[in-house]
Amino acid sequence: VAPLEAHDVEFAYTAERPALTGVTFGIxxxxxxxxxxxxxxxxxxxxxxxLGLRSPTxxxxxxxxxxxxxxxxxxxxxRVSFVAQDALLITGTVSENIRFFRDxxxxxxxxxxxxxxxxxxxxxxxxxxxxxxxxxxxxxxxxGQRQRLSIARALVGQPELLVLxxxxxxxxxxxxxxIRTTLAQLRGQITVVIIAHRMSTLDICDRILVIxxxxxxxxxxxxxxxxxx
Ligand code: ADP
Ligand code: ADP
Numbered sequence: 001v002a003p004l005e006a007h008d009v010e011f012a013y014t015a016e017r018p019a020l021t022g023v024t025f026g027i028x029x030x031x032x033x034x035x036x037x038x039x040x041x042x043x044x045x046x047x048x049x050x051l052g053l054r055s056p057t058x059x060x061x062x063x064x065x066x067x068x069x070x071x072x073x074x075x076x077x078x079r080v081s082f083v084a085q086d087a088l089l090i091t092g093t094v095s096e097n098i099r100f101f102r103d104x105x106x107x108x109x110x111x112x113x114x115x116x117x118x119x120x121x122x123x124x125x126x127x128x129x130x131x132x133x134x135x136x137x138x139x140x141x142x143x144g145q146r147q148r149l150s151i152a153r154a155l156v157g158q159p160e161l162l163v164l165x166x167x168x169x170x171x172x173x174x175x176x177x178x179i180r181t182t183l184a185q186l187r188g189q190i191t192v193v194i195i196a197h198r199m200s201t202l203d204i205c206d207r208i209l210v211i212x213x214x215x216x217x218x219x220x221x222x223x224x225x226x227x228x229x
Contacts (some may be wrong), residue, residue, distance in 0.1 A: 001029040001160040001191060002064030004050065010058035011045050018057070019045045020214045029160075030188040034202030034222075035195045037211035043195045046211065047163045050193060052076045081154040083164040087146035094119065094141075095134040097149050102156045109156060110134075116189075117152035118182045119145070144175025148182060155190070162186065163193045168201055180204045199226070 004027040012018035020042040027033050035043050048054045049061050052068050061068045068076065090100050098110050098119075111134075114120045120133065141149065147167055154162055164183070168176040184204040186192050196202050203222050210218035210225065218225060 001189075003027060003029050004161070004191065005062040005065075006049070006056075006059070007062065008059040009049065009056045009061060011042075011049060011054060012057045013045075018214055020049075020211075023059070023211075023214075023216045025209060025216060025219060027191060027193070028206075030191055031206045032183060032187050032192040032194070032204060034205035034208040035193060035211060036197070036199060036202060036208055037217075041211040042214045043211055044165060046209075047082075047165060047193065047195060050161065051080050051082060051163055078157065079159055080161045080163070081157075081159040083147075083150050083154050083162065083167050085166040085169055087143070087150040089138045089141075089146055089149070092138060093135050094138060094149060097138045098152045098156060100153060105156055112158075113152045113155040116155050116182075116186065117148045118178060118185075119148050119152045142175065144171050144178055147171065147175070147179060151179075151182060159190060161191045161193065163195070165195045166197060167194065169197060176201065 006023050006025050009020060009023040010018050011020040023046070035046060037043055045054070049056060052073065055069055063071060063076070090097055095110055098114060099105055111120065114134065138146065138149065168179050171179065180201065180203070183192055183194060194202060194205065199222070202208050205222055207219060207221055208225055209216055218228070220228070
């Protein structure tokens with residue numbers, strides 16, 4: 001797991017005002033970092049730059065000190081993972097859902113990811129045995145369980161960077177709390193970047209980037225940002 005750095009990053013979709021400009025920050029390996037800001041601020045654009053789906057129109061995005069432009073794309077695409085706001089569920093069982101994008105993964109890798117995402121520990125508490133639960137239909141799961149299933153699927157292959165775009169905005173408070181706990185447990189193993197609308201979602205983060213109008217307007221711990229506001 002390597003640190004990530006943005007050096008004076010600009011990204012412009014069009015010749016008009018850039019979506020991001022003058023963005024500089026570092027994210028330590030294994031840090032849990034939040035990104036917050038109003039709609040249209042540039043959060044998704046930043047996520048796409050971190051994932052290597054887009055390249056800065058100015059400045060540099062680096063991993064382990066190397067410009068992402070000079071990093072082998074297929075290597076980086078296997079080192080990063082993404083979880084969207086709405087859990088993508090395919091027809092089938094919990095284990096089929098976890099395996100879906102990574103054909104050929106062994107049972108052990110599947111269980112590791114399922115445990116990391118608190119899929120197994122949660123479902124295990126039901127009276128049935130745990131293999132039965134990997135065999136549970138995805139359609140039987142609650143919203144929170146589905147989102148943890150999405151996280152498990154994203155963790156298969158042990159990426160070094162996991163980016164989540166508003167992973168809890170469709171969930172109730174209890175489900176959100178369990179996702180927060182799950183993401184906090186990844187600290188130190190995987191670099192986690194969480195885009196969110198509400199500050200309360202990000203209380204588990206080591207640091208939070210505040211993006212406003214395409215600029216990094218603040219960077220601090222949840223506590224320091226609360227004191228400033
Ligand atoms: P969010 O606020 O969750 O980032 P949006 O509703 O702003 O999502 O955008 C949804 C999709 O539309 C994204 O893929 C984004 O890249 C695209 N999009 C947003 N604004 C524009 C635009 N002005 N022109 C073209 N595509 C856009
Ligand atoms: P956020 O995720 O904070 O809502 P975005 O990164 O989606 O913000 O968007 C930042 C700005 O870039 C917005 O003004 C949006 O309309 C614009 N934008 C996003 N995607 C596109 C796109 N594909 N084409 C053109 N403009 C876009």
